[in-house]
Structures are given as structure tokens and as C-alpha cells.
Amino acid sequence: MQTLPAIDLPLIGEKDSTPDTVDGLAFAKLYGEPLFKLPNDLYIPPDALEVFLEAFEGPLDLLLYLIRKQNFNILDIPMAQVTLQYLTYVEQIRKSNLELAAEYLLMAAMLIEIKSRMLLPSKKSTAGDEVDDPRAALVRRLLEYEQMKLAAYDLNTIPQLGRDFLHSQVFIEQNTVLHWPEVEIADLQAAWADVIKRATLVAHHKISREELSVRAHMSSILRRLQSSKFVEFCDLFDTSKGAPVLVVNFVALLELAKETLIEITQAEAFAPIYVRLAYSPN
Template identity: 80%
Template sequence: MNKGPNTMLAHLPSSAPDLVVDGRPDTTPDVIDGVAYARLYGEPLFRMPTDLYIPPDALEVFLEAFEGPLDLLLYLIRKQNFNILDIPMAQVTKQYLQYVDQIRLHNLELAAEYLLMAAMLIEIKSRMLLPVRKADTGEEAGDPRAELVRRLLEYEQMKLASQQIDALPQLGRDYVRTQIYIEQNTVTRWPEVDIVDLQAAWADLIKRAKLTAHHMISREELSVREHMTSILRRLQSTKFVEFADLFDPTRGVPVIVVNFVALLELAKETLIEITQAEPFAPIYVRLAYAPS
């Protein structure tokens, strides 16, 4: 809608000449019961302005609005129930050109796109009037309307899809998201721990502790002389002691090793005797015989 130039109206003096409406003088009184019948920009208005301008195209009503040449062409075909696969080009082109002529009177830039489609329709109609010629391969030429029909069908599918999407509820158009602030005091409530959860947490802790465990090697002070004394004291109370009875496996390998070394030292110093009756017979240990 076009708007005319803005007009600043001031308070008109009461001596202004009367207006002429339809060849007769305007008999509207300057003041109606002492009150202006209208206000313009805060100023009282006591008579119709003499320089009021309303452009001829101030109000235009479009019964149908189209989004492009294909939309207009599809509208003309569907409105008259034409078969889109067998379009009567003469009637459709005539109606199309009538609409384009109306557009050219108001908006030449908008009409350019429609004129391109009009030229395409005229070309198709001209090709249909020409005699059909066979191609070099011997096949008959296709229908000149085939490409136009393909474009119309694709456009119609896209238009229907857009209408279905537009029918879906949209935020800001069909509904408004509300936000309500509620001020309340909350008390922290800790969740209750079940015994099963506590057991699982403890098992997980033990599992992680085993993964980070270190093997510590401690050094134990063992004396060969002490073990030599212990062996001599035991042999003093008995004549023969079986070799295996001199060792205590429960005390560990280091003690057994030191005890064996002590036994060898005693044999080396001829303080004890290690005897065996026959091969593979038990080994016995006794004190060494000392002649008087």
C-alpha cells in the first residue's frame, strides 16, 4: 500500500472559506457545541482539511496471491480441473497472460519472472502446432509439455509438504511458552544408604586396594652360630637324630637355609657326624665321638 506525502495540519482560522463538496458548499459548522469534532497531532480540528490527499492506489485488494509463475500456473490448472498430464495450452496461456498484464501495470520487476514463464508457454504452444518430426534414431519426439508437467508436479509436492509443515504447532504463533518463578524454601534431604550399596562400595574399595598393593621384602637377621648351638644342644640329649627332624619347615626357607649351613659348619669342625647305614637309607646326625 502506497502512502502519500505527510501533511502537517495546523489550527485553521475561523475565517477560512467553506469547502465545496459535490458542487455544494460544506455547511459543517466550525465548532460543534463548542468542541472540536476531531484532533490531529493533538490539535483540535474544526473543519475538513483543504489539502487532504489520498493516492489512487492507496487501497488495493488482491483476491489471490501467488508465490511465483509455477504457483499461478498450477492454480489455473487446478481451478478449471484440467488434466495436468494433458494441459490445454491455449486456454491456460490466455488466462496466464491476462494475469501478467495486470501485474505489469503495477510492478514491472515482479512481472519479469512471470513474463519468462509466459514465453515458455508460448514456445510450447508453438511446438505443438508444428508437425511432429522423428529424431535421428527413428523415434518420435517427446511431448513438448513433458518438462513443464514434471516441474508442476514437483512444485505441487513441495507445496503440499510445506502446508503440512506449516499446519504443525509453532512456538510464538500457535502457543506461547510460559515461565513461572516460584520462590520456595527447600530442605536438603540426603538419600538413604542401603546395606547392599554399602557392601558393594566396600568390595570395590578392597578391589582397588589389591590393585595398588606392593610386595615388601624385609630383611631378617639370622645367626649361623646360634643355629649351631641349637643343634648341639639337641644332639646332647639323644644319640641319633634323623636329618629331617633338625629342620622346621614352618619357619620358612631362610631359616632352613641358615640351619643347613650351621649343620655343615659343625660337620666341618668335626663336632658332629652324619651317617647312613646303606645307600638310600635314612640319614642320621649325632655328636662326634671323642676318645677319652
């Protein structure tokens, strides 16, 4: 924190060099009236004008400012020089604000203590370990404070609502009149074609197992032969029922012939094949 000296005003009786007007305009107003010239009996106290060039948020902030401004190594702080500068600053704020100076005086006492401990001869332990630096605790606090200060600065650079930008709000009046979309026949056809296409993508073919009984077909063939003396071999097969039924029906014929319940005859080569019930003597 630095202060500028107070403004020296000309004494009463001396020649005033203040211009009557500044570019034809009054340089101030007093009770609403333009003031073109300073009064001769105006008194300004010496400490009326005080400008703080630097603002600190606490003792650590001031101490870190003094170290960084003079490019001191924070791990090897020259305590005598820094303490003297710090006490000079504290003396300035103590004259104007005693309550504010109390917090800074505590840090000043700590600096003086560290400076005094550094002046004393160091005592090494019997084990030969290095003696702790009296500045170690202070350096650790300064480094932690600097990290937090830099983090706060980075957070402050992030755009904030209400400071850097505002939410835009637009009121749109809704229209109560419904406007139906214009749909052509071609649009309906295209929509229907799309539905059919999607339906084919999910279509599935289910294969089920059909149970066919050889015994049932054997009974059906026997009933057929009881009503006819001879039946041509091809007439016993119904081609409209598919290959599985034809295969089972053929197996049933073979089983009947094996059990000698039917007879399969042919008059000559390439002649039609006939099937009849087997002859059983009474």
C-alpha cells in the same frame, strides 16, 4: 484469482429499502456518530469492492493451481485450454497492477511459445529417436515447484515459537534462610553401612612372591646345632612361620645331611629323632 462484481446501489430518487435500524443498532459509524441509514447521495465506484478468492505466489503457483483444479495430467498438459485460462487471469491483474503482471506476462509468453511449437509438425531425427516434448522443461519446473511447496507446507505445520506456543516464565523468589535436613542416627548408620559395602566390592587381594633361601636356612641350622650337642628334630621347625618356611627348612636339613655336615639319629623305632653336627676327627 477471481473477483466478485461490484455492489449495485439504488439510483437517486428510487425508493430505498434499507431499514432504519438493524435489530435496534446502528450498522455503521461516521465520525463517531451512529449511522442508521445510507445517505441518498452516496457514490460507490464500480470497482470499489474487489475480493480475491485465491492468492498466488507467482506464475508457477497459478499455473499449478489451474492444472490441479481441473485434474489435468501434469505430464500431458492441454496447452491450449491452460494457456487461455492463464491469459484470462493475467488480463485481470494487468488492469489493476501492471508491475505485478509483468512477471505473469513472461510466463504467458512461454506458454504461447510452447503452444506454438506443439502446433508445428514434429521432426524426427535420422537415428529414429523420439523428439523432445516442448512441455518437458515446464513440467519439470512445475513438479519441482510442487515438491518445494509441499515441503514448505509440512514445515509450516510444525509448531513454532511465538506463533503456536510461548515459553512460560515463572519468577521464584529464593529464600535466604537455610533449612538443614533432619538426620537421625539410623540414617548415619545406614550411610556408613553403604560405604562399607561399596568398599568391599572394590577390595582386592595381592599375592606376592616370597623369596626363601635354602642356604640361609642351612646356616641357621648349623648355628643352632653349634650351641647344643643334640637337638630334637621337631625343635628345628617354627610352626608359626607358615608352611613355605617349614618346607624350605626341611630341604635345608636334607641338604646338610647330604653334605654330611649333620647326623640324624634315632635310638629305636618310634623313638624321638635327634640331630647333631657330624663328627669330624681332628
